[in-house]
Amino acid sequence: MSDKARDGAFDDWLDSVEDGEGYYVECENGHGWLPPRRVCPDCGSRELSETPLPDAGEVATYTEVSVATPQFSADTPYVTAIVDYGPVRVTGLLRGVDPDEVEVGMPVGVGVGERETTGDRAVVFRPR
Amino acid sequence: MSHPRVTGVGLTDFGEHSERTGRDLFAEAGLAALDDSGVDPGDVEALFYGNFMGELAEHQGHQAPLMAEAVGLDVPATRYEAACASSGAAVREAVRHLRSGEADVILVGGSERMTNIGTAGATDALSIAADDLYEIRAGMTFPGAYALMARAYFREFGGAREDLAHVAVKNHDHALPNEHAQLRKEISVEDALEAPMVADPLGLYDACPITDGASAAVLTSAEYAAEHDLDATVAVTGTGQGGDNLALHDRENLARSPAAAKAADEAYEDAGLGPADVDIAEVHDCFTIAEVLAIESLGLYDPGEGIAAAREGETHATGETPVNLSGGLKAKGHPVGATGVAQVVSLARVLEGDSAWADDVGDARVGVAHNAGGTVASATVHVLEVVE
Numbered sequence: 035m036s037d038k039a040r041d042g043a044f045d046d047w048l049d050s051v052e053d054g055e056g057y058y059v060e061c062e063n064g065h066g067w068l069p070p071r072r073v074c075p076d077c078g079s080r081e082l083s084e085t086p087l088p089d090a091g092e093v094a095t096y097t098e099v100s101v102a103t104p105q106f107s108a109d110t111p112y113v114t115a116i117v118d119y120g121p122v123r124v125t126g127l128l129r130g131v132d133p134d135e136v137e138v139g140m141p142v143g144v145g146v147g148e149r150e151t152t153g154d155r156a157v158v159f160r161p162r
Numbered sequence: 163m164s165h166p167r168v169t170g171v172g173l174t175d176f177g178e179h180s181e182r183t184g185r186d187l188f189a190e191a192g193l194a195a196l197d198d199s200g201v202d203p204g205d206v207e208a209l210f211y212g213n214f215m216g217e218l219a220e221h222q223g224h225q226a227p228l229m230a231e232a233v234g235l236d237v238p239a240t241r242y243e244a245a246c247a248s249s250g251a252a253v254r255e256a257v258r259h260l261r262s263g264e265a266d267v268i269l270v271g272g273s274e275r276m277t278n279i280g281t282a283g284a285t286d287a288l289s290i291a292a293d294d295l296y297e298i299r300a301g302m303t304f305p306g307a308y309a310l311m312a313r314a315y316f317r318e319f320g321g322a323r324e325d326l327a328h329v330a331v332k333n334h335d336h337a338l339p340n341e342h343a344q345l346r347k348e349i350s351v352e353d354a355l356e357a358p359m360v361a362d363p364l365g366l367y368d369a370c371p372i373t374d375g376a377s378a379a380v381l382t383s384a385e386y387a388a389e390h391d392l393d394a395t396v397a398v399t400g401t402g403q404g405g406d407n408l409a410l411h412d413r414e415n416l417a418r419s420p421a422a423a424k425a426a427d428e429a430y431e432d433a434g435l436g437p438a439d440v441d442i443a444e445v446h447d448c449f450t451i452a453e454v455l456a457i458e459s460l461g462l463y464d465p466g467e468g469i470a471a472a473r474e475g476e477t478h479a480t481g482e483t484p485v486n487l488s489g490g491l492k493a494k495g496h497p498v499g500a501t502g503v504a505q506v507v508s509l510a511r512v513l514e515g516d517s518a519w520a521d522d523v524g525d526a527r528v529g530v531a532h533n534a535g536g537t538v539a540s541a542t543v544h545v546l547e548v549v550e
Contacts, residue, residue: 044295067412068296075407095317095416097309097361099301103286106301114301116310116411123411125300138317157300 043070048155052146056087058122066121090162091119093140098133108151117142117159126157164384165549166260167394170199171507172271176375176495177344180277184213184220185232187376188273191500192233195269195378200392206380207265209239210256212249212272213499215287219275233378235269245291246448248272249377250502250533250542256381257401257544266386271378272504274497284372288498291536293409305369305449307410307537309361312451314416316363319466323363326450327354328472330367330492333447336479337489339518344371344495368450373495377504396510400433400545402426408539419538422459426543429530430461433545437461440483441526442512444505446534446541447490453477456532457485460543479519484526487512487519502533502542509546 047069050056058066061079073080096115099106106112113128113136124144128136140161147158172194174187188211196203209230216222226239242252249272256268276284288304297307315321331351337343354367387394404424407413414420430436437460445460447453454468462483463471471477477485488494488508491501509529517523527548534541 041295075412094411095310095314097306097313097363098359099303099306099309099361100358101281101285101305101360102301102303103289103298104282105286107282109301112301114306114310116416125297125302125409125411127301138313154299157296 048146051144051157056144057084058087058119059083060085060121064121068122068124087144088119090141090143091117091124093128093136093138093142094118094123095138096128096136106149106151109149115159117144124157126159128159130160165397165399166257166381167384167387167392168379168396168398168506168510168546169201169382169387169392169394170195170197170380171510172198172378173342173504173507174376175342176373176497178277179374182374184216184222184225184273184275185228187275187374188229188271188378189232191273191376191378192229192269192271195271195380196233199380201267201380201382203234205267206235206237206269208237208259208268209235210252210268210270211239211241212252212502213241213274214243214245214248215274215276215498218287219279229273233269244540245535246446246498247502247533247535247540247542248499250531250544251403251540253502253506253544254401254403254542257398260381260383266383268381269378270381270503271376272499272502273376274499275374276372276497277374281372296409303361305364306361308449308451309364310410311416311455311537312363315451315454315469318417319469321469323355324351325469325473326368327351329447329450329453330354332472332478333486333490333492336487337493340489340494343489343493344373345489345493364449364451370448370491370496373497375495375497375500377500377507379503379506379510395548395550396513396546397549398544399547400429402428402432402543404541406539408536410537418465419455419459419534419541421538422456422532422534422541422543425541426460426532429543429545433547435528435545439528440530442487442509442523442529443483443485443532444488444508444529445485445490445532446501447486447492448496450492452534453485453490455538456534460530460532479522484519484523487517487523502531505531505533506544506546513546513548
């Protein structure tokens with residue numbers, strides 16, 4: 035990836051999650067989104083401010099992926115989950131728990147980990 | 163307002179044609195549609211063409227003029243891309259052009275070449291319908307995305323893998339007499355439940371296959387069809403399209419597809435009818451759970467009720483509202499860019515009385531086509547009716 039330009043706002047956001055200072059952007063009406071955002075798709079507000087991600091979220095849904103893209107071949111099988119952090123949800127890899135023991139509602143924290151296949155960074159949830 | 167007529171349809175066989183080029187696939191379907199319509203090819207005014215992954219599968223962008231050329235037409239040609247709803251979007255644009263009087267004869271179609279890049283390549287190409295930054299990099303695949311929705315659905319409404327297996331069994335049964343279908347074999351609920359997992363709770367038999375194929379239809383204004391005495395008993399009387407956030411995690415509800423509901427409401431209002439009037443439907447069952455979401459979005463079932471429809475036999479050819487008589491994406495196959503038009507082709511044939519299931523659906527007069535892109539961030543719905 036070294037020969038590629040950074041995906042600015044996304045990589046900045048990953049940096050913040052990696053540093054334990056994850057955030058989301060929120061409009062004055064309480065709608066939460068992941069960056070970059072210039073306008074809230076729900077209400078059209080352009081007054082967006084960075085708000086800290088809560089310490090723990092809850093697994094909203096998940097799947098154990100057995101057939102993956104080439105970029106995840108060595109990671110397979112892995113669990114992809116959507117986690118609810120209140121006004122915002124985040125998709126990431128769920129690690130540190132047996133796939134059979136994952137439950138909807140399970141509390142997880144968010145960080146950044148390495149993908150086995152490519153070495154690229156990814157959002158990684160771990161049980162709290 | 164006069165409704166555009168479906169005057170000719172054409173399909174390639176759906177399946178593995180790994181060594182056939184996209185242009186050859188589309189030429190076959192396009193020429194079949196032109197021949198079927200009886201329209202003078204010189205009268206065709208435009209090609210509206212759907213394709214999703216041509217750049218990745220064939221290293222070929224700018225496909226629309228290539229495809230116009232392939233069917234021998236020197237007309238303006240535009241490609242529509244809305245992931246798996248690409249040719250549904252093309253149909254919608256054609257209908258609107260014909261209604262407005264902009265044109266009298268439009269060739270609409272789509273094609274996709276997929277098997278030449280293998281399962282991993284096709285999985286990769288399909289995945290880019292999702293949000294690259296926030297979904298693909300988190301391991302989201304096309305089946306994975308629908309698995310996330312399936313689990314959310316089970317949690318909100320109940321239901322189980324066995325209910326989904328019945329959807330697969332039904333669509334395989336429907337495909338048996340369809341000479342264009344990719345998977346013409348009977349399966350049992352046990353077969354489906356025992357199939358290897360792709361992304362749990364979805365297994366191999368919950369998923370549509372990877373498919374090469376092309377579809378085409380000649381749509382004309384009602385006036386043109388009358389002037390030229392064309393056999394055109396089926397019209398597109400309603401069109402609708404809806405959109406949603408691209409990333410699944412940004413949706414209000416992970417077990418609904420409101421883009422399709424918006425598209426359906428618009429199409430029904432356009433046609434001046436409602437879900438109770440629908441005799442048959444072709445819906446976007448890329449995965450078994452997708453059929454459940456589709457029939458709920460179309461208003462054929464209330465949210466949470468669609469899961470039992472196949473198990474109860476209600477959506478079988480012999481049931482009250484047959485869904486996916488063609489075999490659906492599940493058994494007919496899903497050459498992504500061809501699917502939206504293929505649904506229209508399938509409906510038109512049934513409404514014209516040309517169906518292996520004619521004994522069960524011979525009196526069908528109203529059909530709906532539901533075509534969805536990604537995790538339904540794009541959806542088109544069309545209403546077809548027998549008008550003569």
